[in-house]
Amino acid sequence: MSTYVYGITRASSSPLRQDMDGIGDPPRPVRVLRQGELAAIVSDAPDQLRPKRRDLLAHQRVLDEAGAGGVVLPMRFGSASPDDDTVTTVLAERADLFLERLRALDGTAEYNVKANHDEEAVLRLIMTDHDDIRSLAETNREAGGGTHEQKIRLGEMIAAAVQAREATDADLLQQALRPMADAVSAGPQSTGWLANLSFLVDRGSAEQFLASVDALRQEHPHLELRVNGPLPPYSFVDAASSQQAEGGTAEAFGAAAAEPNG
Amino acid sequence: MTVATQQGGGGGSSGLYDVLELILDRGLVIDAFVRVSLVGIEILKIDIRIVVASVDTYLRFAEACNRLDLEAGPRKPAGLPELTGQLTESGARGKTKGALAGAAETISDAFQQARDEGRERQGDRAARRRGE
Numbered sequence: 001m002s003t004y005v006y007g008i009t010r011a012s013s014s015p016l017r018q019d020m021d022g023i024g025d026p027p028r029p030v031r032v033l034r035q036g037e038l039a040a041i042v043s044d045a046p047d048q049l050r051p052k053r054r055d056l057l058a059h060q061r062v063l064d065e066a067g068a069g070g071v072v073l074p075m076r077f078g079s080a081s082p083d084d085d086t087v088t089t090v091l092a093e094r095a096d097l098f099l100e101r102l103r104a105l106d107g108t109a110e111y112n113v114k115a116n117h118d119e120e121a122v123l124r125l126i127m128t129d130h131d132d133i134r135s136l137a138e139t140n141r142e143a144g145g146g147t148h149e150q151k152i153r154l155g156e157m158i159a160a161a162v163q164a165r166e167a168t169d170a171d172l173l174q175q176a177l178r179p180m181a182d183a184v185s186a187g188p189q190s191t192g193w194l195a196n197l198s199f200l201v202d203r204g205s206a207e208q209f210l211a212s213v214d215a216l217r218q219e220h221p222h223l224e225l226r227v228n229g230p231l232p233p234y235s236f237v238d239a240a241s242s243q244q245a246e247g248g249t250a251e252a253f254g255a256a257a258a259e260p261n262g
Numbered sequence: 263m264t265v266a267t268q269q270g271g272g273g274g275s276s277g278l279y280d281v282l283e284l285i286l287d288r289g290l291v292i293d294a295f296v297r298v299s300l301v302g303i304e305i306l307k308i309d310i311r312i313v314v315a316s317v318d319t320y321l322r323f324a325e326a327c328n329r330l331d332l333e334a335g336p337r338k339p340a341g342l343p344e345l346t347g348q349l350t351e352s353g354a355r356g357k358t359k360g361a362l363a364g365a366a367e368t369i370s371d372a373f374q375q376a377r378d379e380g381r382e383r384q385g386d387r388a389a390r391r392r393g394e
Contacts, residue, residue: 005295056285057278076289078297090294112281123323123330137327145328155320158327188283198284228280234288 003081004045006030006062007072007232008091008098011039014069022062023055030062033084035091038098041066042087045080063232071106073098074232101237108182108200109230111209115173115195117166121222126161133157169223170195176216180209185235198235206230 004023011034021027022043033040041062049055056077063074081087091098127134136154140146146154173195178184180201187196201209206229213227291297 002296005292008290051286053278056282060278060281060285074289075295076287076291076297077285079290079292079295080297081295086294090292094292110284112284114280119326120330123327127327127330133327137324137330140324141328146324151324152317152320154327155322155324158323159319162323185288188287196283198288226280231281231284232289234281234284237288237290 001083002045003033003042003084003087004028004049005075005079005081005087006041006043006059007066007074008102009039009041009066009070009072010099010102011035011037012070013039013066013072016041016066016069020062020065021058023049023058025054027058033087033091035088036095038091038095040087040091041072042081042084049078049080051077060232067109067230067232071102071108072232073101073105073237074234076234105200105233105236107203108233108236109203109206110198110233110235111181111201111206111227111229112187112198112231112235113173113177113195113213114187114193114197114226114228115169116193116224116226117162117169118222118224122162122165123158125222126158126165130157130161133161166194169220172220173197173216173223173225177209177212180205180212183236187235200233200236201229203230 006022016030016032020030022030024043024046028043028046030041030043033042046055059077063072066072081090127137133154136150136157140150140154143150145151174184174197177197177199181199182202183200185198185200187198199209210227213225216223217225
């Protein structure tokens with residue numbers, strides 16, 4: 001029976017609620033393995049572990065509840081150890097590393113911000129800012145829409161302008177929110193959103209951070225901003241590796257995100 | 263504008279759709295542990311950005327622009343958001359199909375369900391997107 005690992009925390013963290021449900025069907029009970037100053041939040045692993053919604057939710061929920069009792073290093077979904085002993089051995093061997101990360105992340109939470117353009121609003125901005133696009137659009141309209149070639153030429157110019165605007169706005173977002181956070185991590189890019197940024201925010205400054213997001217919404221109504229948080233610090237557990245190595249994996253998620261009506 | 267902040271916490275499915283890529287793609291990886299049964303997820307890496315630079319997209323933008331009445335107030339051109347969804351969806355589906363087996367389907371099921379719930383929860387937003 002292998003052991004599913006949700007996250008690593010301090011042994012001194014508040015004890016988990018009894019009978020907390022983990023992944024699997026039926027849900028496997030969550031338990032804690034202690035080793036020195038550290039503790040791993042685990043459950044038995046189901047025989048067939050797959051990225052099902054129920055299990056993704058369970059993973060997130062366990063980390064969320066554990067995080068309420070003290071800082072947790074969240075594991076990536078789907079991490080299983082051959083057995084309990086391997087988990088405690090890892091805790092013992094890498095105690096310094098884990099304790100350092102726990103210290104670094106103490107009192108913080110991840111806030112993920114995703115931005116989209118409101119298409120009509122951004123088209124308006126582009127028409128206002130680009131004389132050439134506006135006049136071509138007017139010419140086309142007067143000609144009853146224009147020829148196929150004229151439409152394509154207009155569309156191509158607009159697409160280029162939209163993409164340039166996406167880059168500008170992604171930059172603006174990062175510049176505006178970066179000062180409110182301890183760290184920032186770029187999530188996977190895709191067409192689903194023009195910016196996908198995770199910010200490591202001190203829990204004491206969370207309100208300030210959210211107020212800044214709101215101010216951005218007011219100031220730039222063509223931006224649709226979605227904030228998720230507080231989250232376990234998924235993007236900040238691994239000081240070195242998590243940023244670029246597998247950034248492309250989730251590009252397909254952008255495809256999903258770009259289907260507003262399914 | 264009211265605060266539209268979604269709280270990812272609380273353990274519900276609220277926000278799951280928006281943070282899936284963090285749960286699957288970020289977080290601590292320890293080499294002594296195995297990441298099981300996730301074969302296929304990595305294959306999901308596709309470059310859907312190519313869809314942006316397509317004739318379909320150009321024509322869609324031209325049409326949208328045509329319908330955009332610069333004198334009028336902010337009003338959604340009817341049908342535009344739906345069109346966006348369809349184009350992107352077919353682009354993505356077309357690329358993933360064939361290259362993938364079960365894992366991809368499981369993931370897309372998860373997305374679909376999370377998305378459905380997200381829509382119910384974000385009724386206002388969905389309504390706005392549909393141009394109501």
